Amino acid sequence: MRALCFDHFGGPDVLSVAELADPVATTDTAVVAVKAASVTPSDLKNVAGAMEGTVLPRVPGRDFAGVVVDGPSDWIGAEVWGTGGDIGFTRDGSHAERVTVPADALARKPRTLDFDEASVIGVNFVVGWLGAVETADLAHDETIAVFGVSGGVGGAVAQIARARGARVLGVDRHAPAEGTPAAEIIDEFVPFNDPTVDVPAEITRLTGGRGAEVVYDAVGGVTTPAALASLAQRGRMVVISAVGTSTVEINLRDFYHREIRLLGADSRKLDLTASAERLALLSPYFERREFRPLPIARTFDLDHGPDAYAALADRVRGRIVIRP
Structure with missing residues (x-):
């Protein structure tokens, strides 16, 4: 099979297309022919x-959608999707013609999504669900402020929050x-880095003097002081990233007097199997079209995989997809 590979770290130019041995399923694994695989910021990093x-050396790529071509007999020909915190890091990833996954990580792709659309769901919606639902326990009628709402994770969190009955x-x-x-979902937009705001x-x-019960900070670092100050009494703040700086100062007296909670969420801790469990929870929302895939900006074939990474590095708005 052909795959995008790298054997040392650097920019998109360290990636090249190589011929690798075709993977073969074992009693515990399956092989998926990759039809589409998105390029996420974590792939670039x-x-x-x-x-x-x-x-190293490694085939990168976390998210994918494709067809099972080897493995359990009842899965052969099934259209599946997947993601994980191990794939592309400690095991070869999805930016290849085929990818090997644990058999218990197989998850059927929602019928309402084509392969391109399904390939841009994984990281964004899994970490969105992990942070907003499992970590912050966002409740009906609460208000959530989503920092980075125009990005992939922020756009997913907005949809998840609306499904939970929250104000966004x-x-x-x-x-x-x-x-x-x-x-189409957010109730109000607040510009960041506008000196007049x-x-x-x-x-x-906007919250009648209370602040937001939940803040989901998909940026972190440069946004942390403003995000913390936006919390209501006993509010919960979820952080998944640190842009610009990984160190921030917190006024501890304000922190404990307001009884706020600062929480971390890391989808890298969820392997393919654990991520598949979250995709199974998300799938019905896509089947009902209650959740929508994030817009796809550009698609590339495998030969132009490095260009796909370069497009992401150039901050192209929208998702980037490789079609092996």
Whole structure:
């Protein structure tokens, strides 16, 4: 099979297409012919050496959608999707013609999604669900402020929050693009980095002086002070990233007097099997079209895989997909 590979860290130019042996299923694994695989920011960071635990040489790629071609007989020909915190890091990933996965990680793709659409769900919606539902326990009628709402994770969190019956406030440098799910879901948008707007004060005003019960900070670092200040009494803040700086100062007196909780969520801790369990929870929402895939900006074939990574590095708005 052909696969995108790297044997040292760097920019997209360290990637090349190589011929590898076709994978063969064992009693515990299955082989999926990859029809589409998205390129996520964590894939770009992985190739750059900014992620922990990567074993080289490696085929990158976390998210995928495809067809089972080898493995359990009742799965042969099934259309599946997947993601994981191990794939592309300690085991070869999805930016290849075929990928090997544990048999118990097989998850049927929602019928309402084509392969391209299904391939852009994994990381964004799994970490969105992990943070908003499992970690913060977002409840009906609560208000959530989503920092980074125009990005992939933020757009997923907005949809998950609306399905939970929450009020959704979006915060970002620019508003979600017209026609995107987030643009149609958020109740109010608050611009970040606008010198005329005090983000915490505006969120406090929009919540009648209370603040948000939950803040999902999909940016982190540069946004942390404003995100913390936007919380209601006993509010919960979820952090999944650290942009610009990994160190922030917290006023401890304010922290304990307001009884706020700072929580971390890391989808890298969920392997293919654990991620498949979350995809099974998400699938009915897509089957009912209650959740929508994030917009796809560009698609590339495998030969132009490095160009796909370069497009992401250039901050192209929308998802990037490789079709092996």
